[in-house]
Amino acid sequence: MLGTFLVGMSMILLTIFERLPIYIVLLSAFLGGAGMAFISGSLEAWAVDEFGKKDVKRLFSDMGTLKNIAGVIASILSGILVKYAGLKYPLFISGLLGVFSPAVLFSLPDNRGYSEGRTLLRKNLKLFQNPDFSMLVFLSLLVSSMLSVFFVVWPVTLKNLGAPKSILGPVYFSLMLSMSLGSYIARKVSMPLRGVSFFLIFGTAITIAIALVLKWNIDSYIIVLALLYVLEVLIGLYYVFMGYIRNSIVPSEIRASAISMISLVNSAVGIVILPLFLSLGELHVKWIICSLLLALGLIPLKAWKTYLSSILSQEM
Numbered sequence: 001m002l003g004t005f006l007v008g009m010s011m012i013l014l015t016i017f018e019r020l021p022i023y024i025v026l027l028s029a030f031l032g033g034a035g036m037a038f039i040s041g042s043l044e045a046w047a048v049d050e051f052g053k054k055d056v057k058r059l060f061s062d063m064g065t066l067k068n069i070a071g072v073i074a075s076i077l078s079g080i081l082v083k084y085a086g087l088k089y090p091l092f093i094s095g096l097l098g099v100f101s102p103a104v105l106f107s108l109p110d111n112r113g114y115s116e117g118r119t120l121l122r123k124n125l126k127l128f129q130n131p132d133f134s135m136l137v138f139l140s141l142l143v144s145s146m147l148s149v150f151f152v153v154w155p156v157t158l159k160n161l162g163a164p165k166s167i168l169g170p171v172y173f174s175l176m177l178s179m180s181l182g183s184y185i186a187r188k189v190s191m192p193l194r195g196v197s198f199f200l201i202f203g204t205a206i207t208i209a210i211a212l213v214l215k216w217n218i219d220s221y222i223i224v225l226a227l228l229y230v231l232e233v234l235i236g237l238y239y240v241f242m243g244y245i246r247n248s249i250v251p252s253e254i255r256a257s258a259i260s261m262i263s264l265v266n267s268a269v270g271i272v273i274l275p276l277f278l279s280l281g282e283l284h285v286k287w288i289i290c291s292l293l294l295a296l297g298l299i300p301l302k303a304w305k306t307y308l309s310s311i312l313s314q315e316m
Contacts, residue, residue, distance in 0.1 A: 006035030008098020015092045035098075045256035048247045057187060060243035064183025064236055068176045075173065133249055135300040137262055140242065142300075143200075144266040146293035147235070148274045150207075153286050154228055157210065160283060161221035171225065175232045182236020192241040196301060199238040204294040206231045211287035 010032035017024060051059050078090040154175075155168055163171075189195045206227050213224055250258045277289050 004035065004098045004101040006031045008035075008095045008101070010035065011091045011095030011098065013095075015088045015095070044243070044247070044259055045252075048255065049252055056247055057192070057240065057244045060240040061183050061187035063243075064186070064239050065180045068180035068183065068236070072173045072176050079169075135303050136246065136249060137265060139196075139297050139300045140246075140262055141266055141269055142293050142297045143238065143242075145270060145273050145277070146203075146207075146290045148270050149277050149286055149290055149293075150231075152274070152278060153283065153290075157214065157224060157283060157287075158221050160214070161224060162219060163221040163225070171228075175228060178229045178232035179236035179239075182233035182238075183240050184236075185233070186237045186240035189237070189241075192244045193301075195237055195241040196245070197298070199234045199241070200294050200297045200301065203231060203234055203238075204291045206234075207287050207291040207294065211284040211291065214282075214284035214287065 010028045010030075013024060013028045013031065014020065047059060047063070048056055078094075081090045081093075155172075158168065158171065159165065186195065210224050210227055213220070246259065246262070247255065277286065280286070280289065
């Protein structure tokens, strides 16, 4: 509740002043970051405990599908508002929704236990002694680094291959819908571990194929666009499978804080890694980096595949 309130306030703050002093922008960024820190992990942990262990995969499938569809709708509506009313009103409306969202959250049951802060921290740090959890964090880190590069370079790639600038917006929306399709398909797959392997293998092949198109100067953005749609479907699959596996490994009592810790590690490394990777070489080199990160992900997956197969065959 506090997280959504702070994120909402960070947006409203940007609409109060006609000219934004730098300290207001920094304060808004601080509130938004703090709010996301509270949200990260807590909503997922609550949902998993509330909806039950048996329906976890379907839960993540529905969440991924609806989130991306809602993102497309919200992006279109905000674009229309910005065009006809300026940037201020979309920010203000989004902020209001965030500020008043705790009213909805109050109606939800509180299924989380409470524990003293030091106890939670100690249990989270002890979890890193488990090699299987450490491999999970390592795999998440590799894929998160790859995705941070991917989401930056795909529009540049299409533009460099001659795609009209006017189609980039519709392409963005349709890629989000492709990810929704992947999230929906994931509920039909009975073996999450094999699904993650499928994502890593075919994701590696697709990203290296895009790198070769750029390297060989094949002037056809249609080929790359088709590959991007397939990759987005695979990303949607990956998010569902990893959500299922992650919540199978982490104990319920520390689930929220552990998921937040994984998110924190990914964000901290991304701050350093993303600028470094983006500064390396030409555009095709960046796609090679994406493929290498996915290929490396197969190593930790193989390292703890046997263990995960045994615990996922049981009830979460």
